[in-house]
Amino acid sequence: MIAELSRYSDLLIVDGSLSLDVGAQPELTHTRASIAQDVKHMLMASGLVTKLLAQRSPTMRNDVYTEMELLIETDMRLVPGSIDVDIQSAELIAITATTYEFGNIKTEVNYVSATG
Template identity: 35%
Template sequence: MSQFIDLHIQSGDVVLDAGLNPSYLTDRAVIAQDIVHAILDTGLAHLLVSDRGTGITADTQIKIKLLVEDDVRIMPGTVRVEQVSKGQWWVYADTINFGAISSAITTNSGAENA
């Protein structure tokens, strides 16, 4: 039985299954989705993705790390924010009960979770 269940949201919309019923996420995926939405809601994703070497990047990464570590489901000290290519960032962290998570940071809310 899952501890966390939530609607699967992608690009701001509920994801529907083949029968046009809402799709749900559980546990690890819920935490990853919640983290992405928290980052998007604060506007930090826009700062990070749009920064072109102005020095905002390091401060924004720290703010994102602190925001993610504020989630009680995340193991403190495990959050990493990494640029994988120009304009593409990922957040990595370990959850307390469900292992590692990772999520792409994009400004269109269409984040990828793993």
């Protein structure tokens, strides 16, 4: 179990800020949660979220969603073809995918607050 946890670990980011425990030490995230966090940050850092905000054409927005799926598929921990970008609302995108080792992951990008 310890080897599994240490394989994919990262600092936990909540609402854009480092999450601290009661002792003011950074909290960690592991396995599926770490991979999901990486996917979210990959999208935010790619500029595609900002590109989506600026796009009003439904056809061009769909192109951005496809770009997002293709970018997420570059993560070698994810099963190609398992990525789903689901538009929840005018501000929220849900991303689901399957990892090779840990099953399904799910994360959300609120792209109004993600850019501000």
